[in-house]
Every structure is written in structure tokens, then in C-alpha cells.
Amino acid sequence: MGYIKSLNKWANAHTYYPLDLLRIALGIFLFYQGVYFMSNLPYLIELYEPIEFLTGNVLLVHYIAPAHFVGGLLIIFGLLTRWAILVQLPILIGAVVINFIGEMNTTNLLLSSSVLLVCLFFLFYGSGKHSVDKYLKMQQ
Known part of the structure; x- marks a missing residue:
């Protein structure tokens, strides 16, 4: 718990608007992908066909x-970001692995790898100073 508090203190001291915009862009991209996958379930099933024996279609859909x-x-919104x-x-790691098991698609590999790296950054960085988490913490 102390380690997370020290990460939050560091993040709040080094928060800049471009990092908040990057977090928002990441959230918009993931939200868009969620809506896209919900509306195109056959495409989602086709993407995860190489590892279907491990997961099954029910996991994909739900x-x-x-x-x-x-x-x-x-x-x-920066709420429960971590x-x-x-x-x-697990989804993003699976998206990267699928490119090595199935048909290699460099565009999907670069996109999923970059999103995975940005997610790993925000896993350690947190939601930042301009977020709902910070606002709620200040209200206590």
C-alpha cells in the first residue's frame, strides 16, 4: 500500500496535460473497440480463431x-484506472500473441503492442492529477 501511495505522489507531482490527454485517448480507443466488437461479433470471433481452443467463443463475447x-x-474519466x-x-497480451500464433498482421501487432505499452505505463503512473480519482480523494 505504501508503494502505491508513493507512486501516486510522484504521479501527482509530475502530471502534465499531455499525459492526461494520452489517458483520455487510450480510454476513447478502448471504448471504441468495445463498441466495435459488440456490433461485429463475427469479426471478433475471426480475430481470436487461432486461440479458440484455449478460450472459446463465450469468453470472447462476454x-x-x-x-x-x-x-x-x-x-x-480517470476512475479506478489501475x-x-x-x-x-490479458486481452492486450492475447492480441499480441495472436499475431505470432495465427496470421501475422503487422498493423494489428503494432497497434496492440503500442496500446499494451501505454496501458503498462498508466498501470504504474495511475490516473494523474486531472481525474475523478484525484477529485474524490481531495473531497475526503
Whole structure:
């Protein structure tokens, strides 16, 4: 717990608007992907076809799309950012691995790798000074 508090203190001392805009852009992208996957379930199933024997279609429909949808909203507002990103990590790691197991698509590999790296950054950085988490903490 003390380690997280020290990370939050460091993040609040080094918060800049571009990092908040990056967090918001990440949340918008994940929200968009969640809506896109909900509306195009056959495309989502086709993407995860190489590892279907591990996961199954039920996991795809009931975990990936809602996790992106809800997690994206939470990340946009900066509410429970670390928890939302922890939920995203297995999906993003799976998206990177799929490119090596199935057909290699460099665009998807670069996109999923960059989103994974940004998520890892915000996992340690937190939601920042301009977020609902910070606002609620200041109200206590």
C-alpha cells in the first residue's frame, strides 16, 4: 500500500496535460473497440480463431467487448484506472500473441503492442492529477 501511495505522489507531482490527454485517448480507443466488437461479433470471433481452443467463443463475447467498453469509460474519466487497466492486460497480451500464433498482421501487432505499452505505463503512473480519482480523494 505504501508503494502505491508513493507512486501516486510522484504521479501527482509530475502530471502534465499531455499525459492526461494520452489517458483520455487510450480510454476513447478502448471504448471504441468495445463498441466495435459488440456490433461485429463475427469479426471478433475471426480475430481470436487461432486461440479458440484455449478460450472459446463465450469468453470472447462476454469478456472482451464489455471489458473494453466499461474499461474505456473508466479510463477516460480517470476512475479506478489501475483496476480498469488490469482487466485490459490479458486481452492486450492475447492480441499480441495472436499475431505470432495465427496470421501475422503487422498493423494489428503494432497497434496492440503500442496500446499494451501505454496501458503498462498508466498501470504504474495511475490516473494523474486531472481525474475523478484525484477529485474524490481531495473531497475526503
